[in-house]
Amino acid sequence: MVHLIDDFYFQQHIHPRNEIGNKYSFGNIIIIAGSTGKWGASLLASKAALRAGSGLVTAIVSEDYEESFLSFCPEVMHLREWNLSKILSYDAIGIGPGIGLDDATKHHLKELMRKYEGPMVLDADALNIISTTENLKGFLKPQHVLTPHYGEASRLFGKKVSDSNAVQLGLEFVQKYPCTLILKGPNSKIISSEGIVYQNTSGNDALATAGSGDVLTGIITSFLGKKYDPIQAASLSVFVHGKLAEICLEEQSKSSVIASDLIEKLKGFEL
Numbered sequence: 161m162v163h164l165i166d167d168f169y170f171q172q173h174i175h176p177r178n179e180i181g182n183k184y185s186f187g188n189i190i191i192i193a194g195s196t197g198k199w200g201a202s203l204l205a206s207k208a209a210l211r212a213g214s215g216l217v218t219a220i221v222s223e224d225y226e227e228s229f230l231s232f233c234p235e236v237m238h239l240r241e242w243n244l245s246k247i248l249s250y251d252a253i254g255i256g257p258g259i260g261l262d263d264a265t266k267h268h269l270k271e272l273m274r275k276y277e278g279p280m281v282l283d284a285d286a287l288n289i290i291s292t293t294e295n296l297k298g299f300l301k302p303q304h305v306l307t308p309h310y311g312e313a314s315r316l317f318g319k320k321v322s323d324s325n326a327v328q329l330g331l332e333f334v335q336k337y338p339c340t341l342i343l344k345g346p347n348s349k350i351i352s353s354e355g356i357v358y359q360n361t362s363g364n365d366a367l368a369t370a371g372s373g374d375v376l377t378g379i380i381t382s383f384l385g386k387k388y389d390p391i392q393a394a395s396l397s398v399f400v401h402g403k404l405a406e407i408c409l410e411e412q413s414k415s416s417v418i419a420s421d422l423i424e425k426l427k428g429f430e431l
């Protein structure tokens with residue numbers, strides 16, 4: 161049986177805002193994304209997390225890019241380099257977009273997967289590293305939300321993924337490595353660590369644009385930082401992400417939608 165994620169599901173699962181909360185009540189999260197030529201991925205994920213309601217967002221940003229980052233989004237705090245003990249203290253982590261595949265990055269990801277017990281989104285290059293690094297899959301946990309598109313899923317599962325086999329391969333994967341899996345695409349499928357399957361009903365092909373997955377990573381990390389269960393964080397985020405694209409089309413064409421437009425539309429959501 162497949163559970164549909166629709167307006168009713170959203171209304172049933174979204175928590176009311178804590179009106180006496182302070183910024184720490186809304187989650188203190190870190191985005192680990194970007195590298196030379198790809199810092200935009202970090203900006204998009206970090207800003208999306210803030211607009212999805214995170215109280216505090218920190219990003220790892222190299223010193224030479226710090227100023228441009230600040231001019232785009234001064235609300236995001238910065239770590240200039242990897243600092244494991246500090247990173248382990250955040251309520252939730254989003255890692256992967258644009259981080260690259262070099263040895264230091266692989267080592268850092270491995271350290272994090274072994275030592276961090278909190279909720280974590282693993283996207284893009286984090287998934288590519290898991291796919292190619294011996295034994296890393298064994299560190300996956302139910303509180304890890306993996307967000308592969310079909311290309312990344314094919315690398316992760318070691319088999320070509322298509323609409324006809326995606327859910328079956330996903331179910332086999334979570335049975336072996338319990339984690340929360342989002343198979344991204346039109347009508348994204350979400351599989352819980354116990355093997356329950358959900359299907360999203362929102363969204364459209366305006367989402368097929370650079371960085372729209374990075375925005376999703378930021379939104380999921382934000383929900384996790386607010387203490388939503390991994391499966392709720394995943395399903396509510398995918399639904400909202402799709403809605404953002406629908407709302408964009410009220411005033412622009414599909415082809416003109418860029419990832420930053422999606423972030424702007426978060427202004428209409430109380431998350």
Ligand SMILES: NC(=O)C1=CN([C@@H]2O[C@H](COP(=O)(O)OP(=O)(O)OC[C@H]3O[C@@H](n4cnc5c(N)ncnc54)[C@H](O)[C@@H]3O)[C@@H](O)[C@H]2O)[C@@H](O)CC1
Nearest residue numbers: 198199200201256257258259284285309310311370371374
């Ligand atoms: N502004 C930025 O800094 C941006 C950074 N990005 C980051 O850049 C990194 C590399 O992005 P790439 O686009 O090169 O990597 P991808 O992993 O998206 O693409 C690599 C290959 O995977 C396959 N693929 C991609 N999407 C697929 C799909 N939906 N179904 C089947 N196969 C698919 C294609 O063969 C493609 O050549 C990622 O970490 C990504 O998060 C991108 O999000 C774009 C924007």
Ligand SMILES: Nc1ncnc2c1ncn2[C@@H]1O[C@H](COP(=O)(O)OP(=O)(O)O)[C@@H](O)[C@H]1O
Nearest residue numbers: 309344345346364365367368370371372373374
């Ligand atoms: N044709 C489509 N219809 C609906 N959603 C789509 C379509 N194409 C892509 N998407 C959505 O857009 C996002 C793309 O993510 P991803 O491929 O990781 O992009 P990037 O890495 O450039 O940020 C996913 O959430 C996916 O579900």
Ligand SMILES: [Mg+2]
Nearest residue numbers: 283284373374
């Ligand atoms: Mg991506």
